[in-house]
Amino acid sequence: MLAELYYPPSLEPADLDAHLEDGWFRMGQAIFTTSFLKFKDIIYSAIWLRINLRSFSESSTQKKLRKLNSGFNVIIREAFIDETKEDLFARYQSHVAFDTAPNLQQLLFGYGDNDIYETLEICIYDDSKLIACGFFDLGEKTSAGISCFYDPEYKKHSLGKYLMFLKMEFSKRQGLQYFYLGYFAPGYPLFDYKLGLSKDNLEFMDQATERWLPIEQFSYDAIPLDIMKQKLHELQMALSQESVNSAFQYYEFFDADLINTLNGLRLFDFPVFLFCFGISTANPIVVYDHRDARYHLLTYHCIYETMFEQKDLSRFNTHLLQTSKVLFSTASVQTMIKVITTALRKNRTGEFYIFELVMKGIA
Numbered sequence: 001m002l003a004e005l006y007y008p009p010s011l012e013p014a015d016l017d018a019h020l021e022d023g024w025f026r027m028g029q030a031i032f033t034t035s036f037l038k039f040k041d042i043i044y045s046a047i048w049l050r051i052n053l054r055s056f057s058e059s060s061t062q063k064k065l066r067k068l069n070s071g072f073n074v075i076i077r078e079a080f081i082d083e084t085k086e087d088l089f090a091r092y093q094s095h096v097a098f099d100t101a102p103n104l105q106q107l108l109f110g111y112g113d114n115d116i117y118e119t120l121e122i123c124i125y126d127d128s129k130l131i132a133c134g135f136f137d138l139g140e141k142t143s144a145g146i147s148c149f150y151d152p153e154y155k156k157h158s159l160g161k162y163l164m165f166l167k168m169e170f171s172k173r174q175g176l177q178y179f180y181l182g183y184f185a186p187g188y189p190l191f192d193y194k195l196g197l198s199k200d201n202l203e204f205m206d207q208a209t210e211r212w213l214p215i216e217q218f219s220y221d222a223i224p225l226d227i228m229k230q231k232l233h234e235l236q237m238a239l240s241q242e243s244v245n246s247a248f249q250y251y252e253f254f255d256a257d258l259i260n261t262l263n264g265l266r267l268f269d270f271p272v273f274l275f276c277f278g279i280s281t282a283n284p285i286v287v288y289d290h291r292d293a294r295y296h297l298l299t300y301h302c303i304y305e306t307m308f309e310q311k312d313l314s315r316f317n318t319h320l321l322q323t324s325k326v327l328f329s330t331a332s333v334q335t336m337i338k339v340i341t342t343a344l345r346k347n348r349t350g351e352f353y354i355f356e357l358v359m360k361g362i363a
Contacts, residue, residue, distance in 0.1 A: 002035040002269040003255045011116040013140035020142050020180045021212075023048045023205045026117065028110015032258055035207060035224060036271045037185050043250060043271045044185035045225040048205040049194055050142075050212065051179040053172045056201045065162045072124050072131065072157075076170055079121040079135050081105060088130055092149035100147075107147060108135065110260075119146070122166050124159060134163035136171075143171040144180040164197055186223050208291055224290045225271060231288040232274050235295065238333050239276065242341050247275040252308075252317040268300055268321035276340050281319055284327060286336065292329075295336045299324040 007030045008015070019025075024033040025048075037044045058066075081104045089104050101107035108119065117137045124132040132150035136143050145167050150159035168179045184191040195202065195215065202215040207224055229248075236246045254271040256262050270287045277283035281302050288295050304320035330336050 001033075001257070001266065002271075003033070003257045005030050005032040005258045005260075005263045007263070008116060013118065013138065016117070016137065016139035016144070017142045020050070020139065020144055020178070022210075023207075025180070025182055026137060026144065026146055027258075028106065028108065029114070029116055030110060030260075034255060034258060036254055037183070037188075038255065039185070039188055042188075043225060043254070044188050045223045046183040046185060047218070047223075048183050049181040049215075050203050050205075051168055051181065051198050052201045052203060053168065053176055053179055056168060056172055056179075056198055058169075059198060061161075061196075062165045065158055065165060069124070069157055069159070069162055072126055074166065075123045075125070076120060076166075077123075079108070079119040081108065084130050085133055088133060088151060089149050091152060095152040095155075120170075122163055122170070124150075124163070126154075132159040132163060134160075134167060136167045138171075138174075139176075141176055142178045142180060143167065143174075143176050145182065161193060161197070168198070186220060208293070227290045228270075228272050228288045231295070232272060232286070235286065235288075235333050235336060236274060238337055239340065242337060244276065244337075244341060244344060245278075247279050248314060249273050249275060249316040250314055251321070252315055253320050256320060262320075265303070265322060267303075268323045273316075277344065286340075294329045294331045295333070296326050297328040297336065297339065298326045 005027065006024075011019075011031070019031050022033070024031050026032075034046050037046050086104055089107075093100055109115065119135055119137050122134045122136075123130055130151075131154050132148070134148040135146040137146060145164060148160040148163040150157075150163075164181075171179050181194045181197070182191075184194050199215060203212045204215055204218050205211070206213050206217075232248060236248060239246050250272055251268070251270060253267070254269050257265065257267045257269060270289075272287075274286040275283070276286055281300075284297050284299050286295055286297050301322045301324050302319040303322045306318055306320065308317045310316065310318050328336075328339055330339075
């Protein structure tokens with residue numbers, strides 16, 4: 001699954017470590033993973049990040065922030081929500097350009113019935129005035145930064161970044177091995193600040209190998225969404241040379257499984273796909289999965305018809321889809337073309353016919 005949400009009844013510290021290691025992150029009282037994000041109708045790849053605390057040490061930037069904010073008081077304690085923090089969070093929300101949870105209650109507890117996380121808070125005070133707060137969760141050997149918010153009047157103090165450093169410092173003092181930062185999204189600059197927090201100790205999860213690698217090895221030429229698009233366009237161009245019309249589609253509901261009321265339906269979660277047998281919800285489609293580097297020809301169910309009109313013909317938003325069956329997979333463009341063109345020539349696109357092609361060695 002490229003997007004998945006789970007509501008565990010409980011979560012031991014070692015279990016949180018394992019989820020974080022696998023590229024999952026907290027959402028309210030749930031935990032989720034996703035490979036793709038959408039901001040202002042544009043889809044981006046989600047690249048998960050963590051800091052190796054074993055090699056982490058105070059940087060020159062951190063020293064400057066400590067000096068800049070030396071006049072403030074810092075308190076680290078078990079997290080709790082009160083009216084003062086809710087008011088500060090509301091002021092912060094009014095000055096940021098991205099969507100956040102509507103309030104702290106929703107941020108930390110969501111739709112859950114109990115608190116399954118061990119959450120601490122770092123509060124920064126100017127005398128008795130709360131000017132910044134950050135939440136983070138503790139595992140057995142790891143920690144994860146959940147949120148930072150601050151008074152917009154103190155913007156010049158870089159309190160959000162300062163809170164991140166304070167969380168990492170505390171986690172290292174506790175003997176923890178990794179601090180998880182969530183994700184950044186190449187091409188979406190609002191999360192790029194994470195890349196400069198501790199670059200020498202920063203790691204990213206490579207989705208193809210499911211390994212954590214030094215950030216220096218990250219390539220902007222190998223962004224998962226870009227690979228998917230490139231491979232589908234390659235197939236589309238090759239099909240056009242065989243006089244086969246196809247339609248490239250952005251799928252608007254790739255992250256629908258992260259919606260509480262739809263959770264567990266194991267919905268179709270690829271952000272892009274190709275219609276190769278005519279633009280019809282009755283016909284198979286082709287996706288490219290960057291994780292196994294293969295094309296997949298699959299069928300699906302339309303489980304819900306939306307009220308939307310597909311004004312942009314490249315953006316599919318008329319039906320909510322659920323994957324039914326993978327009919328055929330291959331790493332070869334030419335092999336996939338052979339299956340598609342043979343099926344079209346015989347005017348047969350059903351799963352049994354595709355299976356017959358494979359068994360006969362045509363594919």
